[in-house]
Amino acid sequence: MAVQGLQIAVDFAALPISPVLFEIGPFALRWYSLAYIAAIVVGWWQLSRMIKQPPPLMTSEQLDRFITWATLGVILGGRLGYVLFYNLDQYIADPLGVFRLWDGGMSFHGGCAGVILACFGFGMANKVSGLRVLDHVATVTPWGLLFGRLANFVNGELWGRPTGSDWGVIFPGAGPEPRYPSQLFEAALEGVVLLIVLQWLFWKTGARLRPGLLSGVFGIGYGLSRFIVEYFREPDRQLGILSTGLTMGQTLTLPLILAGLALLVMALARPPAGAKA
Numbered sequence: 001m002a003v004q005g006l007q008i009a010v011d012f013a014a015l016p017i018s019p020v021l022f023e024i025g026p027f028a029l030r031w032y033s034l035a036y037i038a039a040i041v042v043g044w045w046q047l048s049r050m051i052k053q054p055p056p057l058m059t060s061e062q063l064d065r066f067i068t069w070a071t072l073g074v075i076l077g078g079r080l081g082y083v084l085f086y087n088l089d090q091y092i093a094d095p096l097g098v099f100r101l102w103d104g105g106m107s108f109h110g111g112c113a114g115v116i117l118a119c120f121g122f123g124m125a126n127k128v129s130g131l132r133v134l135d136h137v138a139t140v141t142p143w144g145l146l147f148g149r150l151a152n153f154v155n156g157e158l159w160g161r162p163t164g165s166d167w168g169v170i171f172p173g174a175g176p177e178p179r180y181p182s183q184l185f186e187a188a189l190e191g192v193v194l195l196i197v198l199q200w201l202f203w204k205t206g207a208r209l210r211p212g213l214l215s216g217v218f219g220i221g222y223g224l225s226r227f228i229v230e231y232f233r234e235p236d237r238q239l240g241i242l243s244t245g246l247t248m249g250q251t252l253t254l255p256l257i258l259a260g261l262a263l264l265v266m267a268l269a270r271p272p273a274g275a276k277a
Contacts, residue, residue: 073118081110146191219260
């Protein structure tokens with residue numbers, strides 16, 4: 001619909017974007033895959049600088065090993081979470097479908113649980129503080145959320161609810177009504193805003209000297225961001241709105257917010273450790 005020559009609703013199909021970055025024969029590099037790669041590389045680079053801040057967390061060699069732990073935690077946890085939280089009946093009927101990662105289907109909450117286990121497992125195996133490892137990882141995680149949500153938009157998936165007006169984006173397969181670009185809302189809140197807050201806390205304050213504080217802020221910040229954006233995001237088709245009036249995304253976010261609050265309170269109740277900020 002046009003008003004005074006201006007297009008209010010954006011037709012996604014007309015945008016000059018494609019889920020595939022490039023193809024060479026049977027090989028195709030997709031933006032979604034690139035988002036995971038970029039998140040790991042940028043996170044690795046930033047962690048390599050952060051671990052040198054006093055008090056030092058681990059050596060560069062240990063960080064290299066940890067990246068493998070974290071990557072496995074994201075992939076295995078994300079996939080298992082998607083199966084258990086969103087499509088259990090489908091995978092009970094087709095168990096081998098669990099391994100078809102190329103068909104898509106990852107859960108942030110499952111990936112988060114996988115990374116938490118990786119942090120504490122790595123800490124125990126290498127005699128470093130798992131909670132401090134988690135703090136460092138939480139500080140760079142918004143990069144992955146930013147890249148991932150942008151890739152969701154490029155894929156034209158996980159779209160928002162109808163706007164009820166002429167404003168919005170018309171996504172292929174989502175009907176003719178304009179919808180909220182909720183992927184971009186999430187990229188802004190979970191990615192940009194949360195990244196700025198956590199980076200400022202790490203580099204400009206003594207937050208890194210209070211184990212659990214950065215993880216707590218991440219849990220609260222991500223949880224509130226996701227809870228709010230879920231009101232603009234279309235509920236999962238196979239689940240809809242739950243009997244509680246919340247979506248599955250909101251429901252899974254509540255424990256994360258509570259855990260974040262608990263970590264924050266405990267971190268502030270203890271005196272700063274190690275060195276001066």
